[in-house]
Amino acid sequence: MLNKKPQNFDFKKLLKDNKYIITPTRLAVIETFCKNNRPIGAEFICKKLNGKINEATVYRTLSSFEKSGILRKVDLRKDSTYFELNNDHHHHIVCTKCGEIEDFKENIEIEKLLKKVVVDSKKFKSIEEHSLELFGLCRVCN
Amino acid sequence: MLNKKPQNFDFKKLLKDNKYIITPTRLAVIETFCKNNRPIGAEFICKKLNGKINEATVYRTLSSFEKSGILRKVDLRKDSTYFELNNDHHHHIVCTKCGEIEDFKENIEIEKLLKKVVVDSKKFKSIEEHSLELFGLCRVCN
DNA sequence: TTCTACTTGCAAGTCGTTTGCATTTGTGAT
DNA sequence: ATCACAAATGCAAACGACTTGCAAGTAGAA
Numbered sequence: 001m002l003n004k005k006p007q008n009f010d011f012k013k014l015l016k017d018n019k020y021i022i023t024p025t026r027l028a029v030i031e032t033f034c035k036n037n038r039p040i041g042a043e044f045i046c047k048k049l050n051g052k053i054n055e056a057t058v059y060r061t062l063s064s065f066e067k068s069g070i071l072r073k074v075d076l077r078k079d080s081t082y083f084e085l086n087n088d089h090h091h092h093i094v095c096t097k098c099g100e101i102e103d104f105k106e107n108i109e110i111e112k113l114l115k116k117v118v119v120d121s122k123k124f125k126s127i128e129e130h131s132l133e134l135f136g137l138c139r140v141c142n
Numbered sequence: 143m144l145n146k147k148p149q150n151f152d153f154k155k156l157l158k159d160n161k162y163i164i165t166p167t168r169l170a171v172i173e174t175f176c177k178n179n180r181p182i183g184a185e186f187i188c189k190k191l192n193g194k195i196n197e198a199t200v201y202r203t204l205s206s207f208e209k210s211g212i213l214r215k216v217d218l219r220k221d222s223t224y225f226e227l228n229n230d231h232h233h234h235i236v237c238t239k240c241g242e243i244e245d246f247k248e249n250i251e252i253e254k255l256l257k258k259v260v261v262d263s264k265k266f267k268s269i270e271e272h273s274l275e276l277f278g279l280c281r282v283c284n
Numbered sequence: 285t286t287c288t289a290c291t292t293g294c295a296a297g298t299c300g301t302t303t304g305c306a307t308t309t310g311t312g313a314t
Numbered sequence: 315a316t317c318a319c320a321a322a323t324g325c326a327a328a329c330g331a332c333t334t335g336c337a338a339g340t341a342g343a344a
Contacts, residue, residue, distance in 0.1 A: 021290065021341055042331080054293045059332060061291095075217040075273060079301095080331060093259070093266050102265045113251055114276065117235070123244045124235050127278035131217060134256065136269035163310055163321065184300080196324045201301060203322095221332095222300060285344100292339070301329080308323070314316080 009034075018068045025053050029061050030070070038101055039074040039082035039092070075131050076101075091131075095138035102138075151176075160210045167195050171203050172212070180243055181216040181224035181234070217273050218243075233273075237280035244280075 011030045015022050032045050042058045062083055065071040072086040076094055089106040110132070118127055153172045157164050174187050184200045204225055207213040214228040218236055231248040252274070260269055 023291065023341070025292075055331095056294080056333075057292055063333095073219070075219070077215070077217070077273075093263060093269065095266070096270070100265060102263055104259050104263070107255075109251075109255055113249075113255065117246050117276065118278075121235060121244055121246070123242060123280045123282075124237070124276075124278050125281060125284065127235065127276040128238070129277045130275065131219075131277075132274045133272065134259065134266075134269040135271045135273075136260075136266055138265045139267060140265075142267065165310070165322065167323075197300095198302075198325080199323055205302095287344085288342100290339105290341080292337105294335105294337090296334085298331105298333070300331090303328070304326095306323105306325090308321105310321080311319095313318085 014070065018070060020068075025057055026061060028053060029058065029065070033071070033083070033085050037085075038103075039076060039084045041078075041080045041082045043080060075133060077133075077135065091133055093134040093136065095141055096135050097137055097141040100138045100140070104134075106132075156212065160212060162210075167199055167203060170195060171200065171207070175213070175225070175227050179227075180245075181218060181226045183220075183222045183224045185222060217275055219275075219277065233275055235276040235278065237283055238277050239279055239283040242280045242282070246276075248274075 011027050011034075012022055014030065015026055020026060028049055029045060032048050033040065036044075036048075042055065042062060045058050045062075046053065046055055062071065062081075066073060066083060069086055071083040074082045074084050074092065076082050076092070077096075078099075090103045091106060093102045093104065094100070114127070114130060118124055153169050153176075154164055156172065157168055162168060170191055171187060174190050175182065178186075178190075184197065184204060187200050187204075188195065188197055204213065204223075208215060208225060211228055213225040216224045216226050216234065218224050218234065219238075220241075232245045233248060235244045235246065236242070256269070256272060260266055
């Protein structure tokens with residue numbers, strides 16, 4: 001879990017805190033997430049880094065960062081997998097036409113409602129994660 | 143959109159209402175969804191139907207049923223795509239270990255909260271769909 | 285500086301899904 | 315009933331996202 005604004009934090013410290021060996025690849029991947037403060041996928045990263053990092057390595061890095069909690073997966077109903085820095089809890093509104101994304105904050109009311117769902121549940125007594133994404137047409141596409 | 147309990151409705155009427163030619167394949171696919179009242183994917187359908195329907199046809203049928211609104215896609219963080227009869231609005235709690243699924247109803251409070259999100263949004267003035275799925279360990283796996 | 289375990293690149297493989305094409309089938313008109 | 319034709323299906327090949335095995339490179343501790 002990060003606890004600073006994505007734009008300016010110490011990449012190396014983040015890696016060390018998560019017991020990673022510091023490599024140019026890992027620094028570059030984190031930097032790409034910081035520069036583009038929105039969900040991105042493997043293909044985007046490869047393009048942005050100009051093919052300097054191998055595709056397979058990008059996938060391995062993303063998957064590893066997700067396990068350690070640096071990144072979180074986001075379901076955007078696209079054909080490939082998107083990740084995001086796991087720094088603050090929010091969700092997305094996604095334009096189904098142009099792909100435009102707007103964030104919205106998780107709030108206490110939503111949390112309360114989800115807790116109530118779990119209380120009412122017969123099969124579950126706690127939940128660890130949830131996805132909540134809205135889909136529609138943005139003002140431009142509409 | 144269906145408006146009857148999934149267990150007992152007229153498959154042929156459903157197809158006709160949606161301007162489909164009635165074929166054994168389509169009837170069998172709908173029936174599989176009715177019998178197994180939960181999200182299922184292409185592989186499951188092929189197995190249940192004993193390979194009587196070609197894999198490619200199953201994919202084509204699912205995709206077509208989704209477009210016409212008979213089915214809805216469900217994001218369950220699995221490696222393949224799951225669908226569900228689009229008959230009543232609900233969400234899921236999914237066990238990340240064994241895959242057990244429990245439904246919970248969409249309620250007015252959740253709808254209100256989501257409407258508020260849209261009101262606060264700068265880029266969107268309405269949404270068409272949303273996903274809301276909870277993930278955790280069920281009582282058995284916990 | 286050296287050693288070792290971890291990381292990376294490359295190429296091949298996997299898996300879910302899609303597509304092109306030839307054949308079959310449902311349905312409305314005859 | 316039968317016909318004609320558009321639509322649906324099966325088959326095999328292709329596709330795209332992702333994974334894996336292995337050999338070579340590299341970070342970091344000693």
